[in-house]
Amino acid sequence: MTGPTELPPLPDTRLAALRSEADALQPATVALRREIHRKPEQGLHLPRTQAAIRRALDGLPLEITEGKATTALTAVLRGEQDGPSILLRGDMDALPLQEDTGLEFASEVDATMHACGHDGHVAMLASAARLLSARRHELAGSVVFMFQPGEEGYHGARHMIHEGVLDAAGSRVERAFGIHLLSHVESGLITTRPGPLMASNDTFTVQVIGRGGHGSSPHNAIDPVPAAAAMVGALQTMVTRRISVFDPAVVSVTRIAAGTTTNIIPETAELTGTIRTLSEATRAQVKADLPAVCEAIGQAHGCRVLADVEPGYPVTVNDPDQALRVLDLAQRVLGRAELMADPIMGAEDFSYVLQRVPGAFAFLGACPPDVDPAEAPTNHSNRVRHDEGAFPAGVAMYAAFALDALAG
Structure with a gap:
């Protein structure tokens, strides 16, 4: 060339x-x-x-x-x-x-x-x-x-x-x-x-707080696991429906942690992952939208949500x-x-x-x-x-x- x-x-x-x-x-x-x-x-x-x-x-x-x-x-x-x-x-x-x-x-x-x-x-x-x-x-x-x-x-x-x-x-x-x-x-x-040659990278952590209980009686607990699971799918939908395909973003949930054994509904569940974008405008939008989506899902499930996005490289x-x-x-x-x-x-x-x-x-x-x-x-x-x-x-x-x- x-x-x-x-x-x-x-x-x-x-x-x-x-x-x-x-x-x-x-x-x-x-x-x-x-x-x-x-x-x-x-x-x-x-x-x-x-x-x-x-x-x-x-x-x-x-x-x-x-x-x-x-x-x-x-x-x-x-x-x-x-x-x-x-x-x-x-x-x-x-x-x-x-x-x-x-x-x-x-x-x-x-x-x-x-x-x-x-x-x-x-x-x-x-x-x-x-x-x-x-x-x-x-x-x-x-x-x-x-x-x-x-x-x-x-x-x-x-x-x-x-x-x-x-x-x-x-x-x-x-x-x-x-x-x-x-x-x-x-x-x-x-x-x-x-x-743009390389993406930004930000890290997110979402803590979902419910109420623990016995696995045989979920109606007596507030189970954070289905709320966390719903967040995984919703975050992918968020990217495809709120972010332009011509200025893309990647949101990957790379870790889910909850529970200790088979018959206990845990009090908390946690999601962590990475956000990648190719413009600072889209980066700012995802950083604002991700906590909002997770908090809304948590509210629908009766859970409290603590969502944090840690800034990485631009x-x-x-x-x-x-x-x-x-x-x-x-x-x-x-x-x-x-x-x-x-x-x-x-x-x-x-x-x-x-x-x-x-x-x-x-x-x-x-x-x-x-x-x-x-x-x-x-x-x-x-x-x-x-x-x-x-x-x-x-x-x-x-x-x-x-x-x-x-x-x-």
């Missing part, structure tokens, strides 16, 4: 060598990835991972600061000419999974695994910092490298924003770019789309021009790119950055060459594997985005 004609292209002479330079850095990229993969850490406090990144960046002309509330790490590369600043992001944290891949560098930490490619993100970003450091003379401005903990549900990007990552170079970054590996997409393929929305620019760069740097037809309903906290700065988030295929993409274990599987052969494409794309944005 080709990019939009209204965006001035970066001369191909500046792009031609990026892939070969990224290839030359591949041993260091793989070494860092495997070091982090062996010793994964969860959440907002990742001291081993932070230390590994610092070692990988040692000797580069970077201004490095560490997070205060977290083990975030921000590195600023200043070009040899004045100009704006842009941001490149890689997330650092692992998941609570027991790895079952059989890899020689598999996790050595019990019940913790890099199952979403964050180890690869960190390694690609660190190598991009090295590549761009060697090209400082071509940068009319500054690059902010955002090494972020706590993406997996901990709002790590928001913590870094609050501590000033968007102003780390002395002025507000003007563009932002992030890459995410996908294990079930052809290795080395960049894919993204303008507008919708990840790509700036249209920046998304098309990324696809154009991928076509010229890597020789191929793919425009995504539809968003995906997973969520991502890079959304906090894109709420504040025009930018783009893109996926990089990393399906192992010996696996059919249709059969590959996906991200968040304990058997997922990411092809390290895709890493030079990611390194080159990080560098291309910076060179294009800061072309003198």
Whole structure:
């Protein structure tokens, strides 16, 4: 595909060598990835991972600061000419999974695994910092490298924003770019789309309170179980009848809990689940409608209802021009790119950055060459594997985005 004609292209002479330079850095990229993969850490406090990144960046002309509330790490590369600043992001944290891949560098930490490619993100970003450091003379401005903990549900990007990552170079970054590996997409393929790319994610809990009693005499109790069951169906009807099919929402009840044994009607039942939307307007509507529907059903059954929606990540929305620019760069740097037809309903906290700065988030295929993409274990599987052969494409794309944005 080709990019939009209204965006001035970066001369191909500046792009031609990026892939070969990224290839030359591949041993260091793989070494860092495997070091982090062996010793994964969860959440907002990742001291081993932070230390590994610092070692990988040692000797580069970077201004490095560490997070205060977290083990975030921000590195600023200043070009040899004045100009704006842009941001490149890689997330650092692992998941609570027991790895079952059989890899020689598999996790050595019990019940913790890099199952979403964050180890690869960190390694690609660190190598991009090295590549761009060697090209400082071509940068009319500054690059902010955002090494972020706590993406997996901990709002790590928001913590870094609050501590000033968007102003780390002395002025507000003007563009932002992030890459995410996908294990079930052809290795080395960049894919993204303008507008909504990933969904918001909110969590709901509904407690249904009745009156317990003997299972043989339901008329002497107020049974919360049928009320809870009715809510499950009603929430699906709510989505199909109140939400536009052209601005969709997903409401999934993923857990129902009630009772202790066969002959007791419990006093309470509980529903929990997830809400996914692709616009903030629909998100707000579902967050308002869900408690109202459940409360009305509870009242019809004589039960009290306590419904709570816990906010998660916002919708990840790509700036249209920046998304098309990324696809154009991928076509010229890597020789191929793919425009995504539809968003995906997973969520991502890079959304906090894109709420504040025009930018783009893109996926990089990393399906192992010996696996059919249709059969590959996906991200968040304990058997997922990411092809390290895709890493030079990611390194080159990080560098291309910076060179294009800061072309003198």
